[in-house]
Every structure is written in structure tokens, then in C-alpha cells.
Amino acid sequence: MRAIVVDRWMEPKDLAVREAPEPKLLAGHLGVEVKAAGCNFFDILMVQGRYQVRPPFPFIPGAELAGVVREVGPDVAGFAVGDRVLASVPLGAFAERVVFPAKAAWKMPAAMSFEQGAALPIVYPTSYAALVFRAHLAPGENLLVHAAAGGVGLAAVQ
Known part of the structure; x- marks a missing residue:
């Protein structure tokens, strides 16, 4: 899977897309193919090591996303493969796929674009x-x- 992976504190201009491990589906989680991701000021601070949360290396930044459900974990109700969703996640939105708790997702209206959905959460x-x-x-x-x-x-x- 392709993703922006941070393996050291860096400037945004140094970010690059590279191969990353596929996320593993867990109970209570959704596996989502990311179609669009929002970039916020705290994302920039995080990759620079200047945000109050400093994840261990390596990590995939990004907290706002919109995409399509590709997997539904055990103990998840209300979502199905193919649903268009938007979500707020702690990390991982700057990747082709992400796994996160289903309670962090909302179904998107049919008329909403993925770009619009990624700008909301x-x-x-x-x-x-x-x-x-x-x-x-x-x-x-x-x-x-x-x-x-x-x-x-x-x-x-x-």
C-alpha cells in the first residue's frame, strides 16, 4: 500500500509517498479505501515534531478522510462494504487504506464529493x-x- 510515512521529524516539503504495510482489520473497526484526506495545521506540526502528540516512528499522518468501506470487522453494525464514509482518525489518513473504529465514521450523503467529505470531520x-x-x-x-x-x-x- 502507498502512504506518506514519517520516520523522523521533517518539514512538509520532505514528505514522500512510499510503500507501507497493509493495516489489519480488528473487531469493531472498518477498513476503508481512502479517496480524499484533509490536511490541517496540526498535521504539519505533527510531522515536524511540534505538536503535543508525538507518535512513535514510523507513523502515517492524517486525521480527516473520506472513502469507501472495503472491510467490516466483527461487532460492527450499520456499515456495509461499499458505503461511502467520512471519518476523523488519530493517524493514518494519508494512505491508500486505513483501519479505524467504526464509531469514528459517518455515512456520506450521495451528493457529497469525497473532497467535501474529507474537509468536514x-x-x-x-x-x-x-x-x-x-x-x-x-x-x-x-x-x-x-x-x-x-x-x-x-x-x-x-
Whole structure:
């Protein structure tokens, strides 16, 4: 399987696609063929070793993805091979295939593209949590978004 594999702290320009072991399906998990993956600021920090989480080497970065279910593990209900899903995972989205807990996946609407699906699982909940739970934004209030060009800022504007 092809993936971006981090075997040392590096700059994003040094990332490269290479061969990686196939992930093994576990009970309660889905095996998904990744069609699109989101790249967030923390992904960049993680490969540089500057994020609060520092996975052991080697690791495959990437936390947002959209794809097609290719395997359904034991003890999984509500998903079938062929389902289009989006998910937030701790690691592994920058690969052709990934295995993760089924509870991290949502079925995608038929009209949603894989690229759109991969942009949702982290930035939109982050923006929502910031506006609703931290800022306590109420209907009728004004909001200034300083970073509307990034994923979370764009979600806030929408």
C-alpha cells in the first residue's frame, strides 16, 4: 500500500509517498479505501515534531478522510462494504487504506464529493465548538473571523 510515512521529524516539503504495510482489520473497526484526506495545521506540526502528540516512528499522518468501506470487522453494525464514509482518525489518513473504529465514521450523503467529505470531520466540529461552547455566540450577534482562509475559519464563516 502507498502512504506518506514519517520516520523522523521533517518539514512538509520532505514528505514522500512510499510503500507501507497493509493495516489489519480488528473487531469493531472498518477498513476503508481512502479517496480524499484533509490536511490541517496540526498535521504539519505533527510531522515536524511540534505538536503535543508525538507518535512513535514510523507513523502515517492524517486525521480527516473520506472513502469507501472495503472491510467490516466483527461487532460492527450499520456499515456495509461499499458505503461511502467520512471519518476523523488519530493517524493514518494519508494512505491508500486505513483501519479505524467504526464509531469514528459517518455515512456520506450521495451528493457529497469525497473532497467535501474529507474537509468536514475536524474543522467543522472545531469551529462549532469554538463558537457555541467557548464564545457562546447567540443569534443576532456579530462575529469577526480573522482567519477565514483556513479550514476552521472558513467553517465559521459558513
